[in-house]
Amino acid sequence: MSVAYISHADCGRHDTGWSHPEHVGRLRAIPRALRYEPELYLAVEHIESRHATVEELALAHDAGYVDRVRATVAAGGGHLDPDTVASEGSWDAATAACGAVLDGVDMAFDGRATRTFAAVRPPGHHALRSRAMGFCIFGNVGVAAHYARQRHDAGRVLIVDWDVHHGNGTQALVEHDPDIRFVSMHQWPWYPGTGAAEDRGPHRSIWNVPLPAARPAAEYVDALTRAVDSATTGWVPDLILVSAGFDSLNGDPLGGFTLELEHIDALTRQMVERATACCGGRLVSALEGGYDPERLGAACMTHLKALL
Secondary structure: OOEEEEEOHHHHHOOOOOOOOOOHHHHHHHHHHHHOOHHHHHHOEEEEOOOOOHHHHOOOOOHHHHHHHHHHHHOOOEEEEOOEEEOOOHHHHHHHHHHHHHHHHHHHHHOOOOEEEEOOOOOOOOOOOOOOEOOEOOOHHHHHHHHHHHHOOOOOEEEEEOOOOOOHHHHHHHOOOOOEEEEEEEEOOOOOOOOOOOOOOOOOOEEEEEEOOOOOHHHHHHHHHHHHHHHHOOOOOOEEEEEEOHHHEOOOOOOOOOEOHHHHHHHHHHHHHHHHHHOOOOEEEEEOOOOOHHHHHHHHHHHHHHHO
16 A cells, blocks of 8 residues: 545534634545545545544643643633634544544554545644644644654654645744754745745744745746755655645635646645655645635545555
C-alpha cells in the first residue's frame, strides 16, 4: 500500500451551522466526489482514524487550553473565538481530525502508507497554543510535526501550506524548533494579517510568501516552488507535511487566488517528487480550507490522484 485516505465519522459531528463557511457540507463533498471516481476509490486504502490523546495535543498546546475546549464542549458548546464555534460533537471531531494526521505520520514511518491524505474538519492551521482561531481548534499539522520529532525521531520536518490564508497558528506552534521548517504561501493583505515576508521566526526557519490576489495562477505555483527550494537547500527533511487548503482555488468565497485543478495537481506532484527524492516518499497531507464544497471535492480528487 502506498497511499491512504484517512477520515473519521466524528469529524461530521462538529456542528457550526449551515450559515457558517466551515460547515459539514465541506466534508460530505469529499466522499461524494470519490464515489464518482471508482478507480481512485479502489486505488487508495481507506482508514478510519483514531482520536488524538490529551497528551498528544499537549505536544503543541497548553494543557489549560485543551481543558477549556473540553469543558466548553461538555457544557453544550459555544464560541471559542468570534469565528470558531464549538458544538456538543466538537471535542470528538477535533481530536479525530488531529488523530487522523498523527495516523498518517505513523503510517509513513512504519511503512503502511508512504503518502496519506487526511480528509478532516475542523481545520487546524490558525489554532494557537492557547486559543482557537479562524475555524481552527487544534493545530493538526503543528501537533503532527512535534509528534513526528518525538515519537518517530524525525530529525527534520518540512511543512508546506498553500491555503489562501497565512498559517499563523502552525507557524506559532513550530517556529521555536529549528528542525521544523515552515513554508506558507498566502494572500496578502488578507486574514489573519500575519505572514510578512520578513517574518522568518526566531531561528529563520520560516518562509512566508505573501502574494496579492488575482495574479496569474502560474505566479503562485512558481513562488511556492521557489520558497520550498530555498527552505530545503542544504537541508533534507525526514518527513513532509502539507496543509492542503483548497480556498486557494479560483472563485473560493473566502479568497482571491486563481489556482485551478491543474495547479493543485502540479503542486501535489512537486511535493511528491521532493518527498521521493529526500525522505523515502514520506508525505502526510491534511485538509485545511476550501469553502465551495463542489470545488473542494474536485480538488481533493485531484490531490489524491497526484499523491498516487
